[in-house]
Amino acid sequence: MRQPMQWVRGSIYRALLLAFIAVSVVPIVLISYLFIRQSMDALTRQTEENLQLLAASKAEEINLKLGDVMHSTVVAAHLAAEALQHPPDPASQLARYQQDARGIWGLDVYYHAQGGAAALGEDLSNVYWTGAAGTPLLAADDAVAQQILQTESLDTVFAGIKSVSPDTQWIYLTTPTGMMRLYPWASNDHYPDQWDPRQIVFYTVAEPGNNPALQPRWTAPYVDYAGAGWMVTMSVPVLGDNGDFLGIMSHDITIESLKQIALGINILDGGGYGFLIDSAAQVIAHPAYQEVDATKGTEEDASLLAVGSDAYRRLIQNMVHGDSGLGYYDEAGGGGRRGGSSLLVYAPIPETGWSLGISMPRETVIAPAIAMRNRAIVITVTLVTVAVIFAVVLSRLIHKPVRQLLQGVQQIAEDRRADEVHVGSFEEFDQLAQAFNEMASKVWERERRLKARMAEMRIEIDSQRKQQQIDSIVETDFFKRLEANARQLRSQVKGLPAATD
Amino acid sequence: MTKIISTHSFRGGTGKSNVTANLAAVLANRGYRVGVFDTDIQSPGIHVIFGLADASVRYTLNDYLWGNCAIEEAAVEVYKAPKGGVVYLVPSSIDPNDIARILREKYDASDMHAAFRDLITALSLDYLLIDTHPGLNEETLLSIAISDSLVIILRPDQQDFQGTSVTVDVARRLRVPEVNLIVNKVPPEYDFADVQRKVERAYNCQVAALLPLSIDLAxxxxxxxFTLIRPDHPFSRGIESVAQQLEADVALMPA
Structure with a gap:
C-alpha cells in the first residue's frame, strides 16, 4: 500500500491526474453500472410482462371463440328440446328416409335420387340410424320415426349457427335411441360398420351417467370420423321441460383456426413460439409436434408432462392447473427466475381448461436489455474517454507552470539565467510566474554583481607603507634583541636546554 | 613536546578569540591537553566563549603577573572532552581597575614567558594557545617570537590584507617555524578556491582555512x-581542518 501511495505522492501531475479521474470517471462508471443494471432488469421485466399480456390476450381470443360455440350449442339444445316435445310438422315426409346398402337409415338414397350435391347442395341435414335391414322405418320403431320427423325443423337452426360460426364443422343431435341428425350434409358412407354414435365421445362426454350436473361439456381433441381433420366438440345435454334426458346436442368445430392463433404467435423476430395444450397436457398445437397420423376417432396422445426438464414439467403442471404465470427452464434441468435458457409464459383458457403457452429463448427476452446495455456502454466509454482527456489536459495545465518554475529554479541552481516563465492558464499561476520572473531577474542581477565583485577582489598591498611599518618595528632595539633571542626564548618557555642560532 | 601557537590579527573584530576557543576545543576533542592564555590584557573576551562566570574566577593572569598566585592557580578547566582531552584557560581580568593598572605599570615580559613555561610543566600541556592583542606591540611580538606556529586571522578586506603582510614579514624575521592564515568571515557567495589562491599567492603562505560569514555564527x-554544538557546520569543518594541519606539522623540534 505504501508503494502506490509513494508513487502517487511522488508527482503532482500523477496526483492531480488520479484525483481528476477519481472525481470524474469513478462516478460515471458507478452511475452507468447502476443505470445499466436497473434498466436491464426493468426492460427484461417489461418484455416478460408484454409476453404475458400477449399470452393472456391470445388465450382470451380462443376462449371467446369457444364460448360462442358453447352458447350457440346451448341454444340449439334448447330448440331441440322444444322440437322433441312437440308434434312434427305435418308436411314432413317420412318416405324420404330410406335404408342404404349397408342398412343404415338416412337420406343418402333420397339425396342421390334427387341429383345429389348438384341439385340439393349441402345445406341440409342427414340422419343416421341403424335399424334392421328391410324394415320400414315407422314399423321398425315408432319413436325413432317420430324423432326424425320432429327434428327436421332444426335444419334452419343449424344453418343459422353455421352461418355465423366459420369454425363450425358439424352440428348434430343424437338421441338415446341412437338416431343422429347431423348438419350440414354428410353421407352416411363415412361411418364404419356397426358404428353407434352413442358410444362416441361427443355423446358419452355429456350423457347423464358421465355428466350428472348435465353441464355443457367439451371433448378432448380428436380426429373427425367424417374426414374433417382435428376437431373438438361441444356437447350439451338436451333436457325436456320436466328434466327428461332427450339427447345430446353436439357442435364440432375444427380447431385449425384455434391452433393458428397459438402457432401464429410470432414476435421478436420469430425467436419464440406459441403452443396450446388441453387440460391433460396433451398437445393441441405445438410447432415441434407434427400432425399425428391417427386413425379416425383416436385422440392424439402427446403429453407435455412426459417431456422436458423438471422445471419445464413444473411449468406445464401450472398450465394444467389453469394458472397464469411465467418461468424459466432449460432442457438440461436448470430453471428458475431467469436461470434457464428459455422463458415460458402461459395463460388459461377457462372454457375448455386448455392453456396457451409462449416459449421464448432467454437471449431473445433479454435482447432489448442487452441492446440498451451496449448503447449505455458505448456512451459510458465515450464519457470516460472525454473525462480522462479532460483530466489529462487539466492536470497538464496545472502541472506545466510548476514544471516551468522548477526548470527555472534548476537553472538558477546551476548558475544559469532562468528562462522567463509564461503561464497562459490560471490567474494565480500567472501571478506566481510574474513573481518568479522578477525574483529570478533579481537573483541573476545580484549574482552578476557578486561575480563582478569577486573578479574585483584584489589584494593590493602598499609596499612602501608596509616597509615603513615593518621598519618601525624591526629597527627598535627591543625587536633586535627579540630577533636575536627568539629561539632561545622558545626553548626556555618549553623548559628545554638553551639553543642558539 | 608542547606546541605553542599564537593566534593573532592585525586589527580587532576578526573573530580571533572565537577561532582560538573553537580551535582549543577541537584539539581537546582529539585527545590533547590544551592551555589557553588570554594575553589580550587590554580587551579580554575569550572567557565569555567558554562560559566562564566572573564569580568562578579566583585568580587571573593579572594576579600572576603581580605575584599574587602561581600560574596553575589562575588556570581554569573550561572544557573536558569525552576522549580525555581538556582545555584550561588562563583569563585576563575584566575589572577596569585591573586593566588600567596593568597598562599603567606594564609587566616584565620574562614573567609572561615564565607563566607559559610553568603552565606547560604544571599541566603537562600538548598545546599552548596564546590569544594575543591585535596589532604588533611588544607583548604581542614576545608571544609571536616564542611560538612554534603563528595563526593569523584576517578578513577579506584591504586593511586586513595590508596589516597581515606586515605581520607575516615580522614573523619570518623572528623565524617562527610555521605561519598559517585563516581567512574568516568570507561571504558565502565568494568563490572560496579563488580567494584561497589569491591570498596564498599574495603572502606566499599557506591558508589553513577559509571560514564562511555565517548567520548561524552571528x-x-x-x-x-560553536563547534561543540554544530560540529557539521562549514565553520566547524574549517576549524577541524586547521586543527588537522597543526597536528600534522612535524617541524616541531627542540629549539
Missing part, C-alpha cells in the same frame, strides 16, 4: 563554543 554571538 546568532551564536560568541556565547558558546
Amino acid at each position: 546568532q551564536n554571538a560568541s556565547a558558546t563554543v
Whole structure:
C-alpha cells in the first residue's frame, strides 16, 4: 500500500491526474453500472410482462371463440328440446328416409335420387340410424320415426349457427335411441360398420351417467370420423321441460383456426413460439409436434408432462392447473427466475381448461436489455474517454507552470539565467510566474554583481607603507634583541636546554 | 613536546578569540591537553566563549603577573572532552581597575614567558594557545617570537590584507617555524578556491582555512563554543581542518 501511495505522492501531475479521474470517471462508471443494471432488469421485466399480456390476450381470443360455440350449442339444445316435445310438422315426409346398402337409415338414397350435391347442395341435414335391414322405418320403431320427423325443423337452426360460426364443422343431435341428425350434409358412407354414435365421445362426454350436473361439456381433441381433420366438440345435454334426458346436442368445430392463433404467435423476430395444450397436457398445437397420423376417432396422445426438464414439467403442471404465470427452464434441468435458457409464459383458457403457452429463448427476452446495455456502454466509454482527456489536459495545465518554475529554479541552481516563465492558464499561476520572473531577474542581477565583485577582489598591498611599518618595528632595539633571542626564548618557555642560532 | 601557537590579527573584530576557543576545543576533542592564555590584557573576551562566570574566577593572569598566585592557580578547566582531552584557560581580568593598572605599570615580559613555561610543566600541556592583542606591540611580538606556529586571522578586506603582510614579514624575521592564515568571515557567495589562491599567492603562505560569514555564527554571538554544538557546520569543518594541519606539522623540534 505504501508503494502506490509513494508513487502517487511522488508527482503532482500523477496526483492531480488520479484525483481528476477519481472525481470524474469513478462516478460515471458507478452511475452507468447502476443505470445499466436497473434498466436491464426493468426492460427484461417489461418484455416478460408484454409476453404475458400477449399470452393472456391470445388465450382470451380462443376462449371467446369457444364460448360462442358453447352458447350457440346451448341454444340449439334448447330448440331441440322444444322440437322433441312437440308434434312434427305435418308436411314432413317420412318416405324420404330410406335404408342404404349397408342398412343404415338416412337420406343418402333420397339425396342421390334427387341429383345429389348438384341439385340439393349441402345445406341440409342427414340422419343416421341403424335399424334392421328391410324394415320400414315407422314399423321398425315408432319413436325413432317420430324423432326424425320432429327434428327436421332444426335444419334452419343449424344453418343459422353455421352461418355465423366459420369454425363450425358439424352440428348434430343424437338421441338415446341412437338416431343422429347431423348438419350440414354428410353421407352416411363415412361411418364404419356397426358404428353407434352413442358410444362416441361427443355423446358419452355429456350423457347423464358421465355428466350428472348435465353441464355443457367439451371433448378432448380428436380426429373427425367424417374426414374433417382435428376437431373438438361441444356437447350439451338436451333436457325436456320436466328434466327428461332427450339427447345430446353436439357442435364440432375444427380447431385449425384455434391452433393458428397459438402457432401464429410470432414476435421478436420469430425467436419464440406459441403452443396450446388441453387440460391433460396433451398437445393441441405445438410447432415441434407434427400432425399425428391417427386413425379416425383416436385422440392424439402427446403429453407435455412426459417431456422436458423438471422445471419445464413444473411449468406445464401450472398450465394444467389453469394458472397464469411465467418461468424459466432449460432442457438440461436448470430453471428458475431467469436461470434457464428459455422463458415460458402461459395463460388459461377457462372454457375448455386448455392453456396457451409462449416459449421464448432467454437471449431473445433479454435482447432489448442487452441492446440498451451496449448503447449505455458505448456512451459510458465515450464519457470516460472525454473525462480522462479532460483530466489529462487539466492536470497538464496545472502541472506545466510548476514544471516551468522548477526548470527555472534548476537553472538558477546551476548558475544559469532562468528562462522567463509564461503561464497562459490560471490567474494565480500567472501571478506566481510574474513573481518568479522578477525574483529570478533579481537573483541573476545580484549574482552578476557578486561575480563582478569577486573578479574585483584584489589584494593590493602598499609596499612602501608596509616597509615603513615593518621598519618601525624591526629597527627598535627591543625587536633586535627579540630577533636575536627568539629561539632561545622558545626553548626556555618549553623548559628545554638553551639553543642558539 | 608542547606546541605553542599564537593566534593573532592585525586589527580587532576578526573573530580571533572565537577561532582560538573553537580551535582549543577541537584539539581537546582529539585527545590533547590544551592551555589557553588570554594575553589580550587590554580587551579580554575569550572567557565569555567558554562560559566562564566572573564569580568562578579566583585568580587571573593579572594576579600572576603581580605575584599574587602561581600560574596553575589562575588556570581554569573550561572544557573536558569525552576522549580525555581538556582545555584550561588562563583569563585576563575584566575589572577596569585591573586593566588600567596593568597598562599603567606594564609587566616584565620574562614573567609572561615564565607563566607559559610553568603552565606547560604544571599541566603537562600538548598545546599552548596564546590569544594575543591585535596589532604588533611588544607583548604581542614576545608571544609571536616564542611560538612554534603563528595563526593569523584576517578578513577579506584591504586593511586586513595590508596589516597581515606586515605581520607575516615580522614573523619570518623572528623565524617562527610555521605561519598559517585563516581567512574568516568570507561571504558565502565568494568563490572560496579563488580567494584561497589569491591570498596564498599574495603572502606566499599557506591558508589553513577559509571560514564562511555565517548567520548561524552571528546568532551564536560568541556565547558558546560553536563547534561543540554544530560540529557539521562549514565553520566547524574549517576549524577541524586547521586543527588537522597543526597536528600534522612535524617541524616541531627542540629549539
